[in-house]
Amino acid sequence: MPTDLRRPQRTYTIRQLCLEFKCTPRALRFYEDKGLLTPARDGMNRVYSYKDRARLKLILQGKRVGLSLAEIGEILDLYDLDDGGAAQMAKSLRKFKERIVALESQREDIDRAIQELQVGCNNLEQKLIATRPDLLPRAADYDQMLRQRLDGLEHVAAK
Amino acid sequence: MPTDLRRPQRTYTIRQLCLEFKCTPRALRFYEDKGLLTPARDGMNRVYSYKDRARLKLILQGKRVGLSLAEIGEILDLYDLDDGGAAQMAKSLRKFKERIVALESQREDIDRAIQELQVGCNNLEQKLIATRPDLLPRAADYDQMLRQRLDGLEHVAAK
DNA sequence: GCGGCATCTTACGTTAACGTCAAGATGAGG
DNA sequence: CCTCATCTTGACGTTAACGTAAGATGCCGC
Known part of the structure; x- marks a missing residue:
């Protein structure tokens, strides 16, 4: 029977959470500095x-949708001292809609x-066709x- | 016969350009610092x-479409020492497509x-309907x- | 000669979310 | 005891595009 990594009574080291959520210890400490953790x-x-x-x-979800850490903090603060979560939900709802x-x-x-x-591209292409068609990007360049973009992605993934 | 403000032989003070393009002297000096002007x-x-x-x-057009000043500078640099503008156009085309x-x-x-x-909003609304429907935003709040948003816009416009 | 206005240079401040050392503490293993 | 790995707390660096004084210069009209 494998250990359930998410048992409610479990605890985690900073590194474990970082590995699980693909972030750095520095980030977690930073969130703590800001009072989010x-x-x-x-x-x-x-x-x-x-x-x-x-x-x-929740913090990482908030970041994905573009909330600032300050806004996430406002929501999280209501998580603790709350009438069963209702105030927090109402605030979240407002923030989400905003x-x-x-x-x-x-x-x-x-x-x-x-x-x-796109307008600019069309203009430029017309002019280049008229004057210097040799400078137009060709299919080979597009490949x-x-x-290059794939290489870039692999490079990032390899890190 | 009114003076044509765009006659090629005309010159402009910093303030005139700022008024025409709605930017600040500081911005123009900054662009100069960066070698764009x-x-x-x-x-x-x-x-x-x-x-x-x-x-x-061109700088302001580039900014509107999200090019950095550095990228704009690369394009502009070709404006001067160019084979009739072709190299500059080719570079612009690449940048634009990127x-x-x-x-x-x-x-x-x-x-x-x-x-x-939106998924989050739906969840929250369902839960609030079930527990604290009084906390749901109402039509009056929406108005x-x-x-408030209109006031904000007028405020900005008044400046 | 003086107030007022536009301009100039220099240089530090701002914002967000961390990155990047530096230097030290602690425990495990050999 | 030595070394390694991991953890800790500072504290300064980064990036972009300016904002914001502070203090000097110069011209115009009166």
Whole structure:
């Protein structure tokens, strides 16, 4: 019977959590500095409880959707002293909806930028066709680009 | 016959360009520091030519689509010592296409984040309906939100 | 000659989320 | 006892694009 790594009574070292969630010890200490985590201690060493792990999970989820650590902190603060989680849920709901609005606005900015760039690309291609078609990117160059990007990804993955 | 503000032989003070393009003198000096602009001088004072104005226009266009000043600089450097603009156009084309790819990737990230947030919102709303429906945002609150956002925009616009 | 305005240079401050040493403590293994 | 590995606490560095004084210069009108 393999040990369940997520038993509620389990504890974790800083490295274990870092491995599990692919982050660095520095990051966890930083979150602690900001009051987002408050692990127990065994002597000097940090001991993370199952609850700490859950909080970390929320922190990383928040980061993925673009919340700042400060905003995540506001939500997390309600986790402890809460009427059964309702206030925290209400605050989360507000924050989430705000974030959705902001993200949709960002997406509009991006779409506008892409449009502007595509207009620019078309203009440039027309002019290059007329003057220096030899400078136009060709299919071979495009393959080259793709290969470079894949190499980049492998490189990152290898680290 | 009104003076054409864009006659090629015209020159501009720093403030004139700032007013026209809604930026600050500090920004123009910063661009100069970075080598993106090299206006002439009249004593101590900067004198911007029509070409400088064109370069500034390109800088701001580049910024709008998310190019860094360094990237814009690479493109601009080819504006001067160029075989009729072809090399510059080819480089711009590459940069633009790179930027389009990057922006599309960003948009995917945003879409994923929005999806994740919407799932979270649904969950939270369900739970709040079951436990504390009084904490749910109501239509009146929504109006309030809209009004606040409009006030914010007017405030910014008034500046 | 003086107030007022525009301009100049220099240089430190800002923001977020860590990265990157540096230097020391602690326990396990050989 | 030595060394290694892991942990700790500082504390400064990084990045981008400016913002924000502080203090000097120069011109215009009166």
